[in-house]
Amino acid sequence: MNLDLRDLYQEVILDHNKRPRNFGVLEEADRTAEGYNPLCGDKLTLYLQFDGEVIRDVRFDGSGCAISKASASLMTESIKGKSRKEVEVLFERFQGMVTADSATSPNTDHLGKLSVFAGVREYPARVKCAVLAWHTLRSAFSLEPKVVTTE
Ligand code: ZN
Numbered sequence: 001m002n003l004d005l006r007d008l009y010q011e012v013i014l015d016h017n018k019r020p021r022n023f024g025v026l027e028e029a030d031r032t033a034e035g036y037n038p039l040c041g042d043k044l045t046l047y048l049q050f051d052g053e054v055i056r057d058v059r060f061d062g063s064g065c066a067i068s069k070a071s072a073s074l075m076t077e078s079i080k081g082k083s084r085k086e087v088e089v090l091f092e093r094f095q096g097m098v099t100a101d102s103a104t105s106p107n108t109d110h111l112g113k114l115s116v117f118a119g120v121r122e123y124p125a126r127v128k129c130a131v132l133a134w135h136t137l138r139s140a141f142s143l144e145p146k147v148v149t150t151e
Pocket of ligand 1: 037064065067
């Protein structure tokens with residue numbers, strides 16, 4: 001990854017950390033789930049509102065490091081208006097990107113802005129911060145939401 005890209009990635013992450021999108025409580029949520037990453041202390045609650053199989057609205061709140069917050073913020077932006085199936089595909093792609101061998105070049109196909117997290121592959125402890133929101137999302141999809149941890 002060249003240096004300019006790194007700078008750009010960092011800028012997007014810092015921006016979403018500072019001004020998280022879709023941040024707050026969604027009173028009319030159909031599903032909520034909580035996620036916790038004990039390694040870093042990241043905590044978040046995810047609120048989802050469905051229109052059939054489509055995510056009509058999504059919000060999150062909680063506290064955590066810049067990576068976990070920016071990841072949750074960018075995730076909410078990228079899943080709004082998508083079906084569960086589409087979101088599952090996105091989850092697999094995102095997970096694949098952040099857990100891939102850092103010696104290979106990242107596969108950022110169809111990930112759009114989410115590709116800013118390709119760099120966390122090089123920091124294994126940070127991967128859990130980046131995937132926390134996604135694991136929480138999966139938990140919210142399941143019939144019996146429970147607190148998930150990245151452990
Ligand atoms: Zn973290």
